[in-house]
Amino acid sequence: MPTPRRSFRERLRESWWVYARWLIVAVPILGLGFGFGMALFVFTHAGTYTGSEEVTRPAPQITSFTWPLRLGTRVNVLIIGVDVTINERRQVGPIARSDTLMLASFDPGGNRISALSIPRDTRVMIPGVGESKVNAAYAFGGPGLTVRTVASFLRVPVHYYVKLGPQSFARIIDAIGGVEIDVEKDMKYTD
Known part of the structure; x- marks a missing residue:
């Protein structure tokens, strides 16, 4: 069936x-x-930092900057571009990381300036911390630890450092005369 x-x-x-x-x-x-x-x-x-161990900030051992700078031999200057951490309450946080790291080398004998940009995600050994990204050195120990980390990583002495915040670039441009921009239409932006 x-x-x-x-x-x-x-x-x-x-x-x-x-x-x-x-x-x-x-x-x-x-x-x-x-x-x-x-x-x-x-x-x-x-990174290797878990947040459970205490990290002490070493005292920076950098000589103070005096102007005008007299160059006799090669001088290396670390340029540190620092971001600002804003928490959920829109307050500036105490810890920031370096977004930009550049090593500028001034050679008065050869009358040259060289610059090396260090990618912020480069993994390096941070003294007293261990292996982590190079931009974390600033969060762990400020400019002093960042200078020591870069000097150790590149095996060159770092004589001076310059720290630039979010508004520094605009102020530098304004100090040298600014940039004129002609915007043909009104622009409005709401966040």
């Missing part, structure tokens, strides 16, 4: 349960895979 043909609704209801079972199995597996992948990414790309 032939089996009776099932209605479209019965077949649809049965196929829906097949899809539901697959979803019930697949979603947790995908979630676990995503979680494992994120954990693997964080553990392989995060």
Whole structure:
């Protein structure tokens, strides 16, 4: 005796349960895979500082800057561009990281200036901290530790440093005469 043909609704209801079972199995597996992948990414790309150990800021051993600067031999100056950390209450936080690190070398004998930009994600050994990104040295120990880290990493002496904040670049441009920009239309921006 032939089996009776099932209605479209019965077949649809049965196929829906097949899809539901697959979803019930697949979603947790995908979630676990995503979680494992994120954990693997964080553990392989995060710095070594866990926040549990106390880091003391060493006293900077940098000579004070006097103007005019008399150059007799090569002088290396570390330029540190520092960001501002703003917390959820829109207050400036106490810890900042260096966004930009450049080492400028002034050679009066050859009448040349050379500059080297150090990528902020370069992994280096920070004295007293361990291996981390070079921009974390500023957060751990301010400009003094940053100077020591760069000097150790590049194996060159750093004689001076210059710290530039978010408004410093605009002030430097204004001090040398500014930049004229002609905007043809009124521009309005709301944040």
